[in-house]
Amino acid sequence: MCGGTAYSQQKPTDPKKYLRWFYGTNREAISALNRNTKKGFIITSNNFLIEKPVFEKVHFREDIKNYGHEDTFGLRFIQGRN
Numbered sequence: 001m002c003g004g005t006a007y008s009q010q011k012p013t014d015p016k017k018y019l020r021w022f023y024g025t026n027r028e029a030i031s032a033l034n035r036n037t038k039k040g041f042i043i044t045s046n047n048f049l050i051e052k053p054v055f056e057k058v059h060f061r062e063d064i065k066n067y068g069h070e071d072t073f074g075l076r077f078i079q080g081r082n
Contacts, residue, residue, distance in 0.1 A: 003047040005029055 007025045012018055050058075 004032055004035060005047060 005024065005028045007021055007029050009025075012021050
């Protein structure tokens, strides 16, 4: 089960929170309609439910040492790679 991510439409008043809000509203907040019409799927690891035995087979990529995408396992799953 996958959900989406939503951000307030109002900019944060705290300047320290602006970059997270800006990035999130422009890159992470994808409408359910858009998520459901993609050929693949869009998933964020902060908002999904998966059974533990399935997750243990798919797991996060701990070999990635740079920032980001260690949790991008959906593409491997779609392409039939574990």
